[in-house]
Amino acid sequence: MSPSGMGVPLVETAPRRRQASVRLLSEPQVSRLSLYRRQLQALPLDSPPTIHSHTLAALCGTSAAHVRRDLMTIGFAGSPVRGYDVEQLIGAIGRQLDAPEGQRAVLVGVGQLGRALLNYFTTRRPHLRLVAAFDIDPEKTGRVIHGCRVWPLAELGEVVREQGITVGVLTVPAEAAQEVADRMVEAGIAGFLNFAPVPLRLPARTFVEEMDITTSMERAAYFARALVGGGRRKDEQRAG
Amino acid sequence: MSPSGMGVPLVETAPRRRQASVRLLSEPQVSRLSLYRRQLQALPLDSPPTIHSHTLAALCGTSAAHVRRDLMTIGFAGSPVRGYDVEQLIGAIGRQLDAPEGQRAVLVGVGQLGRALLNYFTTRRPHLRLVAAFDIDPEKTGRVIHGCRVWPLAELGEVVREQGITVGVLTVPAEAAQEVADRMVEAGIAGFLNFAPVPLRLPARTFVEEMDITTSMERAAYFARALVGGGRRKDEQRAG
DNA sequence: ATTCAGTTGTGAACGGGATCACAGCGTTAC
């Protein structure tokens, strides 16, 4: 589906996700920390001010050892009996994950999925906000969708540069994805959420989170089959 | 927030993704194979009938070694000079990933995101089809959205059981996710795509693909920052 | 004061996916 057709160079390709030169946190760690924080923030008001690794693990579907290891990595200590201070932990995670000055994101491709995501994000946390949307269709531009103004695609570079935006959500058709992504990189976007069903080929010092729904669906289907069908063929054994 | 509030049991938790007792393919392998197939099917009509590992790797953003290893795993051989036969490879991948009789999926939660996903999938491949949607809101039920009928949530069990559906997409609010998921499991669904921002706690012999958009966004933001900001602090070195 | 239950912090071991490197071989060119 690449626009360049079959003219794919024969050079050996690099793995699709580049890492930071100095990587404080691993990818899964960032995911888990993000989840820890969200679960902690959603705790009822009358819950105790501290929480055990057990409990947090249960809330997040991980193991206690995992939680302890992650908190150790970010240098957050707890009390052997009381556990971890919830408020302070939320702060510590924020200090790791969030830019002190906050970060802004744009969304490109205001189709149905794009609109759904705008809805998802515009009312979200202040440290990471979707501040603009873009589309090539003149019918869609100018409007404000869920509190987010839709600009013509042509102005992407200007808006992104002016506001120092670093994160981008791609919800354009597959054919347009690579080209649009290139323009976003050029404008200064370094972190991508790619919902287009095409792997992006981007320069190093760029991070792409592939949100390939079709592939995810096929994974779910495959393992659904492997789990229920496969279990009948072979002696059942607890996962572990 | 888990409906059970703080009453989380103190038992040690298991890792959140259970594996098949006999696992033919690993999770990343299934993802890649799914992608290989899609890219192969999207090849222009005038492309050669065979393809090299190099080329396929470039199309999919992986390495040639990776491609060869994956195809070796599914027992598909190529010619040392011509490469892999495209048609046959597509067939071989299908034989691994697809159920011979096809698989059906349902979607629960016909909000904006749910509708966008319905749009995405109803016109898709025959081997994995979204055949029904469910919602608790009487206003939404009865209608047909993108060729997919919306049923009352109460009839979920019946429909899923009758049609032997094994895959489910969850696009309900966080508060409802766990409860709905439990009902889906009970009805026979074993593979989940969970878009609700809550980790699901499901029995073994069940597979959950967490599609946590918020977390993914925070990941993208974190690494965007680590890549462009972190590189200035430390000596730049190629990712490797 | 002292004991004890239960939790944290962390070195060490484990496991598995990614990558390397090269032998083997089919195809083409001459």
Add this chain to the structure above:
DNA sequence: GTAACGCTGTGATCCCGTTCACAACTGAAT
């Protein structure tokens, strides 16, 4: 016919996230 190129198939290796296991410690109970 023969040589040589370049791709495939795969054992071996590497690397890193996960898990284990236990010492150290804290606070409560007595």
